[in-house]
Structure formats: structure tokens, C-alpha cells
Amino acid sequence: MSGFPFTPDPRLTGLVIAHRNAALIADRVLPRLGMPVPTRQFRYLKFDFSQGITIPDTKVGRKGTPNQVEFYATEVADQVEDYGLSDVIPNDDVTNAPTGYDPRDFAATKLIELVDLDREVRVANVVFDAATYPSGNKETLSGTSQWDDPDSTPIEDVQDAMDAMIMRPNKLVLGRPVWTRLRRHPKIIAAISTSGTESGVATLTAVADLLEIPEIVVGDAWVNTAKKGQTVTRTRAWGKHAALLHVPASLSSTTDGTPAFGYTAVYGTRVSGETPAKVGLRGGVEITSGESVAEVIASSELGHLFTNAVS
Known part of the structure; x- marks a missing residue:
């Protein structure tokens, strides 16, 4: 509460850090940098990929000098935001808790689970926002072109998009409804040998091999969109x-020069x-869990979006 100092608890911090070590979907889509940014404000690099495919005159005369080229990137300013939640626990709840149960531990982990869910929603929203992508790297499917229609062509759609991208993608990110219908698509099933299907349903590995994509990431999370009390x-x-x-599988910093669609x-x-809390007769504690992060879309050209992949 206001007027009391917040005291980080190594034990509780250890719990929320351990929770992050689980295979969170958001961290697979926009992975965290290996090195934390040194200050809340930071700068990252955006690249002009045309400089890597524009070939100057490379011929050198007997007494000439090689032509000079210059590689450059644009620095972009950004900053992290704080994301956290708190829960007030009366001291009586701690004193009278059953053996083996500490309401402070429970609160710390449940709070960070909600913080993680909020992050997952932020990542999903930016990755599936058409405004994130340049005009040539997005398309909206409708009618018979949607992948739940048996006459649609999901294999060709994905392969053509991959071929058009300036760097080969290494992840296909799908909502659960998309994956459920894609894995049952008759043209997917027909293209995969029986070893890659189970009762007419294709496996993740089989579809990844078919599409020549290293990883398929399926987002499962549910969110309650109703207002409190409804x-x-x-x-x-x-x-x-x-x-x-x-x-990329790993990125060390915002300026390490490795092209990436995005990262965290x-x-x-x-x-x-915890912070002391004026609650009940014997007081209590306010448990707070959180983190400071920024989701960065560094190179939108390294992505391709299918909006409304299924109906």
C-alpha cells in the first residue's frame, strides 16, 4: 500500500522466474533477448534488406581498386513497460493456512500467470495485426480460399508465401482453430504418407516436414473478454x-545485427x-509480481500474415 516500501523477496522472485522457464508460447514467437537491455530506454536496429541483394560492379582492374560499398541500419528508439499485478493477503490467512500451503507463494505464481497471459495476448495481437506487415506480406482469406474449405489450397498458399519472403521463415504460428482444421484438410492428408497421420489427422511433425518449416507454434490460450461481474x-x-x-533461435541484444521479425x-x-498492508485486525501483506519488457517488431518484412485462415 502507499507509504510502505516494496521489498523484493528472493524466494518469491525465484518462483516467478521458474514459472517463466516453462515453454511459454509468447517466448517461442517473440523470444526474449539473451542479454537484458541496460536501461529502460533502448535502441534497436532496422535493416534495409535491399542492400544485401543489390550487386555493385565487383570487377577490379589490374591497377584499379575495388568499388566501395557501405552497409547501414537505422536506429529506432523504444522503451520497456512495467507489467505486474498484486494481491492483498491478511496475516491471519498465512498463520492459519494448511500445512504445505503458503498463500503468498500461491499468490505470487498466480499473479505472474496472469501477467504471462496478458503478454501472450499482446504478442498475439501484434503478430496477427495486419498493420504490422507491409502490403505485399499479408492476405485475407475468404470463402473457398479459407483452409477449412476442402477446395482450398493451404499447401500452395504457404509455399508461395514462403518463396516470396526475403528470408525463409522458420516458424508457422497458428491459432488452435486453424491448426485443428489444417491437420484434417483432405489435401494435407493426401500429401502425407500414412506414417504421418493418425486416424485421418496429420501430426505436427508431418505437416512441418511437408511444408519444410522447422517449427509450427499453436496458440491455445483462452481469454475472458467480458467485463468484471458479467x-x-x-x-x-x-x-x-x-x-x-x-x-532466429537466439538473439543476444537489440544491436547484434541478426535480422529477425521480432523479439522481446x-x-x-x-x-x-511484498509490501505491508493495512488489512484486518492483524495486518497483512500485498504480494506483487511482474516484469519490465517490450515486444519489438524489428523487421516486418520477415513475416507473412494470413488473416481469417479459417471461417
Whole structure:
């Protein structure tokens, strides 16, 4: 509460850091940099990819000198934002808790789960936002072109998009409804040997091999979109869209020069701790868990979006 100092708790911080070590979907789509940014404000590099495919005159005369070229990138300013939540726990709840259960531990982990879900929604929203992509790197499917129509051509759609991208994508990101229908598509099933299907349903590995894409990421998360107090309305965080992305397996910093569709800049480490709270007769604690991050779209040319991949 206001007027009390926040005290980070190494034990609680350890719990929320351990939670992040799980295979979070958001971290697979926009992975965290290996090195935290040194300050809240940071700069990252955007590249002009035409400089890598524009060939100058490379011929050198017997007494001539090689032509000079210059490689450059544009620095872009950005900053991390704080994301966190808190929960007030009366001291009586801690004192009277059953053996083996600490309400402070439970609160710390549940709070960070909600922070993670919020991050997953942010990542899904930016990756599946048509405004993120240049005009030639997006398309909206409709009618018989949608992948839940048996006459659609999902294999050709994905392969053609991959061939048109300036760098080969290494991830196909799908909402669960898209994957469920794609893996049952008759043309997918027909293109895969029986070893790659189970009762008429294609496996992730088989479809990845067919499309020659190293990883397929399926977003499963549900989100309640109703306002507080209203009847719960469940919505898929990743919707009915699909995106091809080129995201390196690891990135060290915002300026390491490795082209990437996007990544997550991190400031410091996750934190969880407590503040004394004036609650009940014997007081209590306010548990807070959170982190400071920024989701960065560094090179939108390294992605291709299919909006409304299924109906």
C-alpha cells in the first residue's frame, strides 16, 4: 500500500522466474533477448534488406581498386513497460493456512500467470495485426480460399508465401482453430504418407516436414473478454489467423545485427515481493509480481500474415 516500501523477496522472485522457464508460447514467437537491455530506454536496429541483394560492379582492374560499398541500419528508439499485478493477503490467512500451503507463494505464481497471459495476448495481437506487415506480406482469406474449405489450397498458399519472403521463415504460428482444421484438410492428408497421420489427422511433425518449416507454434490460450461481474465470455487469444515468421533461435541484444521479425527486450529480471498492508485486525501483506519488457517488431518484412485462415 502507499507509504510502505516494496521489498523484493528472493524466494518469491525465484518462483516467478521458474514459472517463466516453462515453454511459454509468447517466448517461442517473440523470444526474449539473451542479454537484458541496460536501461529502460533502448535502441534497436532496422535493416534495409535491399542492400544485401543489390550487386555493385565487383570487377577490379589490374591497377584499379575495388568499388566501395557501405552497409547501414537505422536506429529506432523504444522503451520497456512495467507489467505486474498484486494481491492483498491478511496475516491471519498465512498463520492459519494448511500445512504445505503458503498463500503468498500461491499468490505470487498466480499473479505472474496472469501477467504471462496478458503478454501472450499482446504478442498475439501484434503478430496477427495486419498493420504490422507491409502490403505485399499479408492476405485475407475468404470463402473457398479459407483452409477449412476442402477446395482450398493451404499447401500452395504457404509455399508461395514462403518463396516470396526475403528470408525463409522458420516458424508457422497458428491459432488452435486453424491448426485443428489444417491437420484434417483432405489435401494435407493426401500429401502425407500414412506414417504421418493418425486416424485421418496429420501430426505436427508431418505437416512441418511437408511444408519444410522447422517449427509450427499453436496458440491455445483462452481469454475472458467480458467485463468484471458479467457472464464469462471465452475467446481464443490467437484467433483464426496464421503467420509465417523468420525468428532466429537466439538473439543476444537489440544491436547484434541478426535480422529477425521480432523479439522481446527485457529490463532487469522478474520480481516478486511484498509490501505491508493495512488489512484486518492483524495486518497483512500485498504480494506483487511482474516484469519490465517490450515486444519489438524489428523487421516486418520477415513475416507473412494470413488473416481469417479459417471461417
